[in-house]
Amino acid sequence: MRDLLQEIGASLSRNRLRTTLTGFAVAWGIFMLLVLLGAGNGIIHTFEANVNTNALNVLTIYGNTTTKPYQGYKEGRSIQLDNRDLKATEEDFPDNIISTGGMLNQNNVILSNGDEYVSLRLTGVHPIFAHINSLRIKEGRFLNQLDIRERRKTIILHAKTAEILFRHTNPIGKFVKAGNTNYQVAGIYKDQGNEQNSPAYIPFTTLQQIYNKGNRVNVIVTTTKGLETEEKSNAFVKEYRKTLASIHEFDPDDEGAIYVSNRFTQIQRVMTAMYLLQVALWIIGIFTLVSGIVGVSNIMFITVKERTHEFGIRKALGAKPRSIYKLIVVESIAITTLFGYIGMVCGVMATEWMNKAYGSTIVDLGEGESTTLFIDPTVDMSIAIGATILLIVAGTLAGLFPARKAANVRPIEALNAR
DSSP states (O other): OHHHHHHHHHHHHHTHHHHHHHHHHHHHHHHHHHHHHHHHHHHHHHHHHHHHHSOSSEEEEEEOBOOSOBTTBOTTOBOOOBHHHHHHHHHSOTTTEEEEEEEEEEEEEEEEETTEEEEEEEEEEOTHHHHHTTOEEEEEOOOOHHHHHTTOOEEEEEHHHHHHHHTTSOOTTOEEEETTEEEEEEEEEEOSSOOTTSOEEEEHHHHHHHTTOTTBOSEEEEEESSOOSHHHHHHHHHHHHHHHHHHHTOOTTOTTSEEEEEHHHHHHHHHHHHHHHHHHHHHHHHHHHHHHHHHHHHHHHHHHHHTHHHHHHHHHTTOOHHHHHHHHHHHHHHHHHHHHHHHHHHHHHHHHHHHHHHTTOEEEEETTEEEESOSOOOOOHHHHHHHHHHHHHHHHHHHHHHHHHHHTOOHHHHHTOO
């Protein structure tokens, strides 16, 4: 075995450029497979983390624009949601609706505390909002039903906003001013973005009253039960649209009048897309590997052709076909093992670099929302090792046909070869 390895080493050394280029193709194949899988895992892990932190059984309803004429009204009429829709959502669907809340915004509000101030968006919400979005309360509490019922001037600040307005003092129970209105700080929340322009939350009814919104509602959010399939969800939305159509006088079949988003079915579609993404990455990576293996097989055929005369002499001196067969196969294995290992190490290092460089990068989505770019964009070592072993096996197979050709060469023909 030692003599065999020395002979293979000498053969590879004599053809350094060819060996290096062939090995590069092999290393590049395993490297790209691991990098692609790592990047795909980073995206999938980010999505899964966002899914795990938010409630899934959520419907979000927006007013939109009619697309059909109805009872004297022309198409193109804007539908503005209001308190009647909130009430109908709460009371008319007891079999499917668990809880309901509204959202209403007031932009460019200046909050101040002494000489400190910050410009942000005030969002009026119901207590359900914290559950739907898995809002993390750092200190104090979130809004409750008493805040809603009594229209309290209570406010929930983002941690960064509280730090700006109150510096190193505890803000809970203290007051901030917005125009002529003083709000008492009841809680501090924290999100992934930690941005100072994240909104402050006040009771929905308080915002309606103070900012003269009347009975307007920007968005209705609900938690549901029994809508686990797209068919059930579509059937519910059809009935729900009929209810709102009777309130706002639009065609019940006009799907453009209101928009209903089902988080559960959306996530199902995205999960399917994530699965297809992972499959596509595997296919691309495997084809990249195959191109490297084909390169190994081709280089072995070239080696056999160049060494045909040598193999003829060997056989004429009594070498058995098995020894020549072994020589070519082991050389093929040596190339794929050495460069496959190099590609694996470089691929793992690249995914670890991605994790270190981008694993905690926050992307601002606007309006105070943000997300993490990549979460753990790495590849499990078992997959990396398994892919490398697969590569070595493929390299072995790639050397079989050239080895068979070399072993079957006839001494007379080989000695006459040029």
